[in-house]
Amino acid sequence: MVLRGFAESDVDAVAWLLGEPRVMRHIEDGKPVSREDVARVVLPKVMGGGWWAAHLKVPGVPGVSAAEGPFIGWFELSPVDGGVAELGYRLHPDFWGRGYATEGAAALVEHTRAVGLRRVVAYAMAVNTGSRRVMEKVGLTYVRTFHEEWPDYIEGAEHGDVEYALDLRG
Structure with a gap:
């Protein structure tokens, strides 16, 4: 997999991703x-830095750069404050x-170590077990469950959201 910055030409790929009901x-x-x-x-926001387009490598195809393989999604590592990134x-x-x-998440966690950040946080709906498993696999641990008010009901929201974190400095 290759992570690269977003460009204006990514509008259709991002629309394909965010237009999928299971993603959203x-x-x-x-x-x-x-x-x-x-x-x-969306695109102006993700082009501002902190977001990466994820593409699969295309092995053994002459003249095709790795970033031209299939778009599969995106990854985000956004500064929060005080050496913390989401x-x-x-x-x-x-x-x-x-x-x-x-x-991809493991690569970004390693990036936070390399640049000297002190903590990585991540959030998901409590019912999003797939996302929670990813957080745990890359070393984040459960911190808390919390509830927020949303203008529109989302199935599973009654179970709240969860916060996971990894402290990078002992």
Whole structure:
């Protein structure tokens, strides 16, 4: 897998990802995002840094760069404050269960170590067991369950959200 910065040409790939109901069911309002909103709101945000487009490598194909392989999703490592970064990821369901989320998340956790950050945090809906497993596999541990008010009901929201964290400095 290759992680690279986003470009304007990624609008269709991001619309494909965020237009998938299974990707969005545990995120924000639980609804797919339109291509227009991707172009107007999402893409400018992810092009601002802290987000990486994830592509599969294409082995043995002359003239094809690794970043031109299939787009599978994105990874996020956003600064929060005081040496803390938030880890996030969204993969298209065609690529779930293959270890890609763990691979990308582990790479970003290692990046936080290399740049001297002190803590990584991640959040998910409590019912999102797949995301929670990824957090645990890359070394984050459960911190708490909390409840937030959302304008629209998302199935499973009654169970709350969870916070996981990894302290990088003993």
